[in-house]
Amino acid sequence: MNLTRRMTLQSLAAAALAPALGGQAFAQGATFRIGALNPVTGAGSPYGSGMQKMILAAAEMVNAAGGAGGRKFEVFSEDTQTTPQAAVLAAKKLIEVNKVQAVVGTWSSGISLAVIPLINDANIFLMNTSGAPALSVPPANAKGLSYRFQATNDRFGRAFAELCEKEGFKRPATMAFNNASGIGNTEGFKKAWEKKGGKVVANVVYEPNQTSYRAELQKVLAEKPDVIVTGSYLGDTTIILREWFQTGETTKWVIPAWAANPQLVKAIGNEAAEGLFAVDSISNEGSPAFAAYDAAYKKAMNQPGLSNVYAAMTWDMVVTLALAMEAAGPNADIAAINKKIREVANPAGTKVSTFAEGKEALKKGKINYEGASSVLDFDEHGDVTPDFSVSRVEKGEIKRKYIVKI
Amino acid sequence: MISFIELALNGIVSGLVIGLAALSITLVFGVARFPNAATGDVMSLGAFAALAGASASGTLLVGGLAGIGVAALVSLACYFLVFQKLASRPPVASLLASIGVAFVIRAAMGVAFGHQQKVFDLPLARPWRVLDIRFHPTDLKISLAALATLAVVFLILHATPIGRRMRAVADDPSLARVSGISPRRIMVALWLLSGAVAGMAGILVGIKTVVTPEMGWDLLLPAFAAAIFGGIGHPVGAVVAGVILGIVQEVATPFVGFTYKIALSFAVLLAVLLFRPKGLFGTVAGAR
Numbered sequence: 001m002n003l004t005r006r007m008t009l010q011s012l013a014a015a016a017l018a019p020a021l022g023g024q025a026f027a028q029g030a031t032f033r034i035g036a037l038n039p040v041t042g043a044g045s046p047y048g049s050g051m052q053k054m055i056l057a058a059a060e061m062v063n064a065a066g067g068a069g070g071r072k073f074e075v076f077s078e079d080t081q082t083t084p085q086a087a088v089l090a091a092k093k094l095i096e097v098n099k100v101q102a103v104v105g106t107w108s109s110g111i112s113l114a115v116i117p118l119i120n121d122a123n124i125f126l127m128n129t130s131g132a133p134a135l136s137v138p139p140a141n142a143k144g145l146s147y148r149f150q151a152t153n154d155r156f157g158r159a160f161a162e163l164c165e166k167e168g169f170k171r172p173a174t175m176a177f178n179n180a181s182g183i184g185n186t187e188g189f190k191k192a193w194e195k196k197g198g199k200v201v202a203n204v205v206y207e208p209n210q211t212s213y214r215a216e217l218q219k220v221l222a223e224k225p226d227v228i229v230t231g232s233y234l235g236d237t238t239i240i241l242r243e244w245f246q247t248g249e250t251t252k253w254v255i256p257a258w259a260a261n262p263q264l265v266k267a268i269g270n271e272a273a274e275g276l277f278a279v280d281s282i283s284n285e286g287s288p289a290f291a292a293y294d295a296a297y298k299k300a301m302n303q304p305g306l307s308n309v310y311a312a313m314t315w316d317m318v319v320t321l322a323l324a325m326e327a328a329g330p331n332a333d334i335a336a337i338n339k340k341i342r343e344v345a346n347p348a349g350t351k352v353s354t355f356a357e358g359k360e361a362l363k364k365g366k367i368n369y370e371g372a373s374s375v376l377d378f379d380e381h382g383d384v385t386p387d388f389s390v391s392r393v394e395k396g397e398i399k400r401k402y403i404v405k406i
Numbered sequence: 407m408i409s410f411i412e413l414a415l416n417g418i419v420s421g422l423v424i425g426l427a428a429l430s431i432t433l434v435f436g437v438a439r440f441p442n443a444a445t446g447d448v449m450s451l452g453a454f455a456a457l458a459g460a461s462a463s464g465t466l467l468v469g470g471l472a473g474i475g476v477a478a479l480v481s482l483a484c485y486f487l488v489f490q491k492l493a494s495r496p497p498v499a500s501l502l503a504s505i506g507v508a509f510v511i512r513a514a515m516g517v518a519f520g521h522q523q524k525v526f527d528l529p530l531a532r533p534w535r536v537l538d539i540r541f542h543p544t545d546l547k548i549s550l551a552a553l554a555t556l557a558v559v560f561l562i563l564h565a566t567p568i569g570r571r572m573r574a575v576a577d578d579p580s581l582a583r584v585s586g587i588s589p590r591r592i593m594v595a596l597w598l599l600s601g602a603v604a605g606m607a608g609i610l611v612g613i614k615t616v617v618t619p620e621m622g623w624d625l626l627l628p629a630f631a632a633a634i635f636g637g638i639g640h641p642v643g644a645v646v647a648g649v650i651l652g653i654v655q656e657v658a659t660p661f662v663g664f665t666y667k668i669a670l671s672f673a674v675l676l677a678v679l680l681f682r683p684k685g686l687f688g689t690v691a692g693a694r
Contacts, residue, residue, distance in 0.1 A: 040521065041516060041521045041619070041620065042521070042620060045520075045521035045522060045618075046522055048521075081620075178665050204664060205663075205664060205665055206664045206665070207664060207665055207667070207668055208624075209624040209625070210420075211419075211420045211423060211424070211611060211614050211615055211625075212416055212419070212420050212614065212615075214412070214413075214416045215413050215416060215656050215659045215664065215667075216659075216664050218409055218412065218413070219659070219660075219664075222409075234523060235523055235615070235616050235618065238523065238525065238615075238616050239614075239615050239616065242530055245530050246530055246531065246532060246533060246542055246544070247533065247540070248532050248533070263522060263523065266525075267523065267525040267616065268530070269529075269530060271530075272530055
């Protein structure tokens, strides 16, 4: 009796659910689902919210222009908490529950590297803003579905070496946060510096979440470097620089701009921050695409678009994806869209700056999307080469000094 | 040699701060008998409240008192809202609930204060050199504050009637009840005290590092390690263990490097527990 009732209930439930499932499958034809997987909390939090809002804004823009390849974007937002564990859980949810076809905006290499196996298994896109060299090649990018909108750490390292040469430093040392990105920066620097015939006097790799980094500093400073090059994040850099300043040493610092930002200057004070070098890959400033992004960023975040170089990247991700979908035509599958990504972004073709413009131009022939984050030309690994800016902190202001091209 | 002394000094300061967090955990464990995973987030909350208090009043002293007060009250609220109702259940229920409480507090801090890092606005000071060893004034103040907190906690535990009753409940809850000790009042005092200690720990970590909603949670593991190492439920043990782990970590760095120093402190913990399963100061009963 009991069993029969249970079975009846089960079949009733199945019957009730069936139309719902069918409806969902049907709806999928008309929408393209994107997972906005961004560092809203944790070390990436200065950028995460802006990145996520620009994904939403760009998707809205595409939808308002009638969608891409006949499909409208539907965005599902998740927080990586800037930790690989949370990011993998969130990516699983996006893929298995929300059935997204692209995960966009992962920040920090540890996270992109952790998420990418799931992406490959699901045969969907990953568009990331991470720097680790390992993301370019198999096994991580075995299927060629991952695109990087940020300079590789290796390229950052090369930019650091250019800077150190130009500024006349002789005895550089490095300090790296123990993850793929931090070590990628300092290894890239070391490689480029040694190629120039220089020598790195000390290399330290440190662990996150410590109450003090004095032991690490002591080791580096013992070698009397004239400059310390870091692969670091905001929180640890704040602690390290405060402790460094308190030692009374006068070493110079070269720091990636995701750590050497206005918040860092505010946290350590103008005196300690004076003379720090901040290196950043720069957006495609002055381009029409950047102007469009800037307007959207101001509207959503009430801050200038220049303040968040990663948000320009996430904006470009959605636009690039949409243009490729438009070029591939209605109901194109992932493989067909993937074939079109370089075609719509790389040279040969009419230069376009917005989705609407590109959609029009595609009717006439090939296009070349010149993005807000860079001119966005993908190499065979799906990597781009932006230019770099070198800024210096002067009286509490981070002032841009010159541009480094590599 | 000098660098070793400096490393050890560094370890003592880090260890005292972690020891305070461990003390908060061990107090709750001794009396309420479960490992409270929300301790870290009460720490963060104390730091945020202290920041708010300091910027409103302009002095760190008022800010610190505000931080301790808020942490104590939130800790008490957690007891009334959650842990009191779970007191008759197995400890694992309270442990899991405390993880949930931790999430709620952290999320609330994220909404209220944002996820961007904040810092205590203190001037950076150059170190004093005594016999060529560098002493950092901020570290000295942090250590003094930690030691003062410890002194107050031990005074409360050993020189006040409520402290004596608290220890009685920790020793034998049913015997304490038949002796006429009201468990309710003990619990109120316990949660206020452990919250205040966590708040103080959070403020000191915040002064030493940066304040974010995640800072306390990130320190939970070392704090638990110190609490277990010291013999869980034993207040002196927690602090001593924190300091030992701090020193071991720092002094070992020239030999094992920086990436393995945390692993090393856990190796020490393992070794000690192998030979003394009850921890450094723990008794066979496991709680005091």
